[in-house]
Amino acid sequence: MNPPERHDPAAPGQSIERPCPGLLSIVIPCYNEEAVIEETHARISRIAPRLGMELEVLYVDDGSQDSTLKKLKQLAVEDSRIVVIEFSRNFGQQAAMSAGLEMAQGDAVVLIDADLQDPPEVIIEMIAKWRAGVDVAYGRRKSRDGESTFKLVTASLFYRFFAMLMPYPVPVDTGDFKLCDRVVVDTVCALPEKRRYLRSLVPWAGFHHAPVDYDREARTAGETKYSAFRLLSLAADAVLLSSDKPVRIIWFLAALFAFVGTSGLLAGLISPAKETVSLPTILALL
Structure with missing residues (x-):
């Protein structure tokens, strides 16, 4: 990769000009989320008046085998802010998020999972950070409810091992939940990689990053899509795609x-x- 052009961030506490009200795009990858997808959109709709921005919500159906796509299309009929992107088969979460970033029109773009473990209400604080001059406001987990001690320990160890391999700063105890400024999205989308691991590509792009701490909630409905094998496969992809x-x-x-x-x-x-x-x-x- 060639080094990206750097963006001069605002000094701490110094606001920079952001579009007002501006457009916020929320990208939500979905795979077999029929049990929760309607509540997910309801939660987002409830916080919409508090965002201080116009809103578009891009749901990327990643080849769901249940009624997720049917429910998304019905929601889109009822809410003109919804854009539904349909995959021909299951390509994986990273591909779904990448497709959403490519289609998003917003001045700022939020990535969030459909399962409500990352509370949509945290987006309000992310927008406040963005308006204060932060280019990437990423969610940092203070706690992870509903997960076993084994998974918590192994995840913590992997995050730190992964960060150690990277030649640039990569935050730990974070997932894909983040808000990115338009210039960050354009930089990432311009990269030539066909297989992307966004948790490393977004930090690689540079710019001004800041955490937003929150408590990760347990799943309210549905089942996790990541078996032990898929988690190991994701970890291997993360390392091989992100570091030489x-x-x-x-x-x-x-x-x-x-x-x-x-x-x-x-x-x-x-x-x-x-x-x-x-x-x-x-x-x-x-």
Whole structure:
């Protein structure tokens, strides 16, 4: 990647000019969320008058197998602020969020899951940070209700391991819940990556980031879409798509094994004739 152009953030406490009222886009990826999607939109509708911005809500149906898409289309009939994006199959959450970012028209864009574990009411505080000069107001979890100790510990360890691999600052204890200024969205959308991991691409873009602390709630309905295998797959994608350090380590180990093997083979070839070096020995050295 080429280094992005930097944006001069406002000094702490210094406001910069933002569009007033401006348009807020909320991007919500959905996969089999029939049990909660109507309540999700109801919660967003209730906070809409307090946002101080015009609103569009982009629901990205990621190939749902239940009635999620049907309910979204009905909601769109009832509410002209809704845009429904329909995928032909399940491409994954990162692809769904990326599609939403591409379609969003807002001066600021919020990414939030459909399951209501990230409270929509926090968006109001994110907008306040944005109006004060912050380009990325990201949700930072103070607590995570309804999750096992094992998942809490492993998630915390992964966040810190992942941040350690990155050559630029990446916040820990965060997910995809965030508000991004238009210039951040345009920068991320202009990147050539076909497979994106937004938790690393947004920090990579630079700009002025600030946390908004909140308590993550337990799921009120429906089931998590992330099995242990899918979580491991996501973690592997996150590391491989975001850092070249794993590849460097693999190349280093390959070079090391090649050196050791070649050295062993040469040692066997130049040893005294009376010392017979068998093929299994050479293969073992390799």
